[in-house]
Amino acid sequence: MIAVKTKTFHILNGDALLDNFPAELLTGEIIIARECLVDGPVDGATPEQFWETRAGFIQETYGEEKEVYFEEVVTEFEKIKAIPANSEVNFWFEDDLFCQANLWFCASLLLPVAHVIKAFIIKPPLIDQEPDWRGFGPMDRHALAEAYLQKKELSLSDLSLLANLWDAYKNDNREKLVELALIQSENFTFLSPVIQAQLDRKYNRPENVLKEIMKEKETTDFKTIFREFGKREGIYGFGDSQVEKLLEKIK
Structure with missing residues (x-):
């Protein structure tokens, strides 16, 4: 029987983390989530309509041409969709709403292979059992490598939860968000206040x-x-x- 070689992927939330990423210590392909899904419309019945919505918003709001968006943003997300079975996927995402919205989306792209991959979450260390909202920002290569060693494996239930959160967020289903906030997960213990922060934006x-x-x-x-x-x-x-x-x- 031929052993299937495991591919390793690191999904980073933004280019800022890439600057200090200890690539010399951690092997695997790096994928960058270059979005701010916490900002602007996220509607679109099809993936094509969704990308067009986001590209238009980014161009109008941040002045980035649509062509650049499709070349530098969409291509990275397509890499996530193409991650094969038996892969190891490491999510480098923080606990704040900005990071979580991007994480929810990334997890939703992986749902078709969620049952045949190993997924892990890497986060900055807590301070007095609370998140340091500065996130990975203050961390150097050594600290990031240490955080990697403390990574937590995500269950299929965790990945399903994240994908369901994206669906509720995308459709502005506030009742569903409240319902999902009640789900207990050791890997996402700050989900309730984060979702409350999202709901409070309406006010x-x-x-x-x-x-x-x-x-x-x-x-x-x-x-x-x-x-x-x-x-x-x-x-x-x-x-x-x-x-x-x-x-x-x-x-």
């Missing part, structure tokens, strides 16, 4: 916090506001682009 929670910060600090300085927002609402994982958009909405 302008991020915008209201930004207003409070500007009022309390008596400032419109973006760096000051952004830094304080990260302290108070790091659970969203918003980058400067998302916070700038929210400030424009307020004004």
